[in-house]
Amino acid sequence: MSWAEIESEAELRDLLGEVMPRAATKERVRLHERDRQWLAASPFCLIATSDDQGNCDVSPKGDPAGFVHVIDDATIAIPDRPGNRRADGFLNILKNPHVGLIFLIPGRNETLRINGRARLVREAPFFDELIVKGHRPHLALVVEIEQIFFHCAKAFLRSGLWKPDTWGDGGLPSHARLVKDVQKVEETVEELESYYGETYAKKLYAS
DSSP: OOOOOOOSHHHHHHHHOSOOHHHHTOOBSSOOHHHHHHHHHOOEEEEEEEOTTOOEEEEEEEOSTTOSEEEETTEEEEEOOOOOSOOHHHHHHHHOOEEEEEEEOTTOSOEEEEEEEEEEESOOGGGGGGOBTTBOOSOEEEEEEEEEEEEOSHHHHHHTTTOGGGOOOTTOOOHHHHHHHHSOOSSOHHHHHHHTSTTGGGGTTOO
């Protein structure tokens, strides 16, 4: 069977239909008080970026709930924490400032989406408000909001994401085993198990 590919907006609209009225009117450009409440309760977000050639990346960011700093009604800041130093998303932003963010709250099936323009800031007065477990970030992602809206619950309801009885690892091996299988690393599986073991969580804010 041959593939039937969609190649125009007209074809797409013919298949999907027109935008539902509530979906068409939900976009905003400034934070509402409800948006601020959501950000204050969210411990996790996904940041989508692309470089000037269109190569994409999505990076997760997590901290205690309320880790996102609201600068004003049109600007937020997301602190960076110690990681693997690949900086894929940050390198993209240096070439293309456009970002897409999704903020989650565990147990809630809706998400808050923010699209805007980002810049990398290495120092600002608000950094003192971003300290977690003694760690003051050396970098923050500042996003100027261009579009913000709440996204409906359908994807989470279909996936049963927050329902423990749907959880499972699909028979996948440990992360250490995965790393050993898919990467060229010198460490043994046992050494990797030790690295990703109990002490791993204790080093989350260590540079």
